[in-house]
Amino acid sequence: MKGRHTLLYIIASILVCIIPSSCIKEENFENTPEGNFELLWKIIDEKYCFFSEKEVDWNEVHERYSKRITPDMPSHALFEVLGEMLAELKDGHVNLYAAHDVASYRKWFEDYPANFNDSINELYLGKTGEYMTAAGLKYKIFKENIGYIRYESFSSGIGDGNISEVLAYLALCDGLIIDVRNNGGGSLDYAHKLAARFTEKDVLTSYIQHKTGPGHNDFSEYYPVWLKKSDYIRWQKPVIVLTNRHSFSATNDFVNTMKLLPNVTIMGDRTGGGSGLPFSAELLNSWTVRFSASPTSDVSKKSIESGIDPDIRVDMTQEDIQKNKDTIIEEAIKLLKQ
């Protein structure tokens, strides 16, 4: 009888003592201009991964921008101020999405030569029927017997079957051009899938880290990223990858990988960077912020956030543009024909 009461007493004590305490909650913000400003600042403060590299004093940014926030400011004005605050990070992966607009930092390509011209590229691809399309890949054989693949966005899906068909079609060419200029990124999976066709062995291509806590320097160890050779058709001949400042994010990763492979040359302009894997979070007013969360470094553990230099630097010349010529493609053809 005594044992029974002791046991019941223990269970009742646990229930009574523990239940009222220890709710796990997050800091509460109001859905006001101040609340959303503070929430956005905190999300970036805790989760953004390039503060040290970009030498941004985020507390000072708070100081400066909090003065511009007023309780009665209209939504569009708040969006403008928050967008400007995020632009302090100078990061193409940092965006603020609202129903009426997207705030982006675009100087990573706007301040540099375009080195790509849509109209001229269409002339190289030709009219409908003169090139083929396999999922996200447009491809054709130039008259110089050089294969040309245009991959406009790594957001456009490609499967192993698509890549095999393309490479089989181009198999008799003397060389291959992969044009990823103005490719703003997308899926790393597609980038790896394509790159895996150009190596005969597994290759260590980069390192990735992630944040382990809210501190600006709370990072994990460097985790290796390997490119595994494809089990399908693999390309053995020379390849030139064309890049410009608008080759960003997953494209930056693709270029970083391809640069390590023996038959591959990178030609054009420096890439735009964007090596931080982006995460997102929602604000109380249902706007969404995207930000770099996990940094990727090259094989020497050097950051590639600000871009990758080509092996051969080539710019499109005004003279060629006026003649509807793409200097970079022409140089690539010339090199592959040597």
Add this chain to the structure above:
Amino acid sequence: MKKVKLFFIAILLLCLGTNSSAQYIDSDTLQSRYRVTATTFGIGLQSSLDTYLSPIEYKGPELSIARETIRKTRFNRNITVQNFFRINAAYLNKDSRISYSGLANWNYGMHYNFNILPELKILAGGLTDMNGGFVYNPKNSNNPASAKAFIDLDLSAMAIYKFKIRNYHMTARYQANIPVAGVMFAPEFGASYYEMFYLGHTDGIVNFTSFHNHFSIRQMLTLDFPCRYVLFRMGYYWEMQQSHLKHIKSHTYSHSFMIGFVRNIKLIRDKHGKHLPANINPF
């Protein structure tokens, strides 16, 4: 004191698994053939926070279905076995912030029965508490979802009160389950699922949990009442699931009104595969 020992034996058996109970089976004793099963449908409200996705709380309606079976063990009339499965899904849409969540929960365990009064008994015991689910935020990019996977050992207590209103027999029951120790899947603070499951960097994703980082509770208040030839169950289910691991905070607070029906079943066992008598065999 003997009863307290039996209670701990029940916990031990629970931890060792059901095979251990084989040695206690002396015959196909009668009490284990009778079981109370209940199926209930729930509608309620859920509040959900997962700072891996966003540091804000989402709220919205929740639907659930639960199935419960309780029976006595073969080896002791004072020990009952509870088998409780519940699945819930919520569409969290308050203030135009949208998120979806779902959780499947399976509790299996034993309670020792303390018969306090003829109409009141208190049950205390332990449960294994297995959970799998997700929270999905359609607006997020590389962190669109947060997987929920955890297994706990729970302390569980129940009070069952039987009473009559006119000629109607009613049963009221209150139950609370509290996880004491367990393991839980949790990514690092800023680790992406791409990194974990595509690149295979899974170090530290399985974590020990207890009161300090996973204080949670499930409570249930039910009333079984007859209506013509059917025994109905009406109840209130309150769930508080929380965790604070790797600087990631998460909670799900759920309040549900449940309604369903109860069946009292007697199992007919035949280890030798003998057919039922033809005059009663429906198959």
